[in-house]
Amino acid sequence: MQLTSNMHTHTAYCDGKNTAEEMVQAAIKKGFTTLGFSGHCYVPQEQFGMDQHTLQAYIAEVTRLKEKYKDRIDILLGIELDNTAAPISLESFDYYIADIHAVYSEKTRQYYVVDDKREILLKALQEGFDNNTQAMYHAYFAQYAAFVTSKKPLYAAHMDLICKLNGQNDIFDETASSYQKEALSCLEKLAQARLPLEVNTGGIYRGYRKAPYPAKFLLEAWRQMQGEVIIASDSHDADSIDFYFEEMQKYLKKIGYTYVLTATKQGLVRQFL
Numbered sequence: 001m002q003l004t005s006n007m008h009t010h011t012a013y014c015d016g017k018n019t020a021e022e023m024v025q026a027a028i029k030k031g032f033t034t035l036g037f038s039g040h041c042y043v044p045q046e047q048f049g050m051d052q053h054t055l056q057a058y059i060a061e062v063t064r065l066k067e068k069y070k071d072r073i074d075i076l077l078g079i080e081l082d083n084t085a086a087p088i089s090l091e092s093f094d095y096y097i098a099d100i101h102a103v104y105s106e107k108t109r110q111y112y113v114v115d116d117k118r119e120i121l122l123k124a125l126q127e128g129f130d131n132n133t134q135a136m137y138h139a140y141f142a143q144y145a146a147f148v149t150s151k152k153p154l155y156a157a158h159m160d161l162i163c164k165l166n167g168q169n170d171i172f173d174e175t176a177s178s179y180q181k182e183a184l185s186c187l188e189k190l191a192q193a194r195l196p197l198e199v200n201t202g203g204i205y206r207g208y209r210k211a212p213y214p215a216k217f218l219l220e221a222w223r224q225m226q227g228e229v230i231i232a233s234d235s236h237d238a239d240s241i242d243f244y245f246e247e248m249q250k251y252l253k254k255i256g257y258t259y260v261l262t263a264t265k266q267g268l269v270r271q272f273l
């Protein structure tokens, strides 16, 4: 059955291409019943995301659209929390998702963004972790688990984003047992916190990866842990709002999942595969 919701959606208020209204119209055209907006929080050191002023405009606009389109689609106002972002009050939001986009080095006391430029990831490795790949991904997954479980979000988003710029498997080896051990230990912490896990198709759409986040071995392990999954497109434009949803449903079914979660105004519900 067609999935008719997406809770990971960006707009031109942060780094998305389209306006919030264009995203709503695209969702309606695709037959969606629920659309959640998850704009980026403000990251002062990168001057990235929605600053106070933009955030207020975003809240006002999504609130306006909720009302305007209420007979056609349920719109939810959310936000994507990040470990480098300035703290914000979550009162105004219907929901939030959580993840990290940067790894912190104890040595240099700096955050390095892992999903922006290859040079930055390499700098993290060289300068922040003395070329020790294991130390870098250990830090990344430990920081991811600590941050995300502390926030109790609707779900845990793109957990292995550190792989985004490692498409050739050349910065670190994703098949190494030391890598998989660190990622699995992060997964166990998410399971203990009973968080649903996002299956994110954004990296495929943008041509960085051939498979979703998280990697297949993680989705297989998650299934063994009886974890629940939710498919999301991490959409930054109107065309990709349901990107790869059908393929992902088949992919997850093959792994052994019998259902995925999908969003409604009342919360997450099961949709059987």
Ligand SMILES: [Zn+2]
Residues within 6 Å of the ligand: 080, 099, 101, 158
């Ligand atoms: Zn993100």
Ligand SMILES: [Zn+2]
Residues within 6 Å of the ligand: 008, 010, 038, 080, 234
């Ligand atoms: Zn996002």
